[in-house]
Amino acid sequence: MYEEHAKHTAHPGYSTYIIVWLALLAFTSITVTIAGVSLGRYTLLVALLIAAIKSALVINIFMHIKFDEKIFKVFLALSGLTLLVIFILTFFDFIYR
Numbered sequence: 001m002y003e004e005h006a007k008h009t010a011h012p013g014y015s016t017y018i019i020v021w022l023a024l025l026a027f028t029s030i031t032v033t034i035a036g037v038s039l040g041r042y043t044l045l046v047a048l049l050i051a052a053i054k055s056a057l058v059i060n061i062f063m064h065i066k067f068d069e070k071i072f073k074v075f076l077a078l079s080g081l082t083l084l085v086i087f088i089l090t091f092f093d094f095i096y097r
Contacts, residue, residue, distance in 0.1 A: 011067055020061045027054050 031050050039046060060066040065076060 011064065012061060016061065020057050024054055024057060 027050050031047060034043065034046050034050070037043075059076070065072060
């Protein structure tokens with residue numbers, strides 16, 4: 001059974017890890033640069049967008065979610081949705097104080 005699972009599961013090679021690592025370094029340097037540049041009200045949006053891209057790379061490649069079974073993806077989405085609901089409730093509490 002393990003051999004059958006190993007045949008169908010394709011994991012990235014070392015070159016993919018190096019490319020993703022370089023991309024993470026690039027996005028980190030872009031984040032630091034954006035922090036020093038005034039984009040007005042879009043600064044936070046750009047920083048959050050870059051953080052979302054970086055977290056998607058880490059989750060999909062380094063944590064192997066891209067190559068795991070569907071149930072892990074469902075639980076990851078469920079935990080992300082729970083976090084989003086907590087953020088929304090916190091922001092509503094902050095706005096209406």
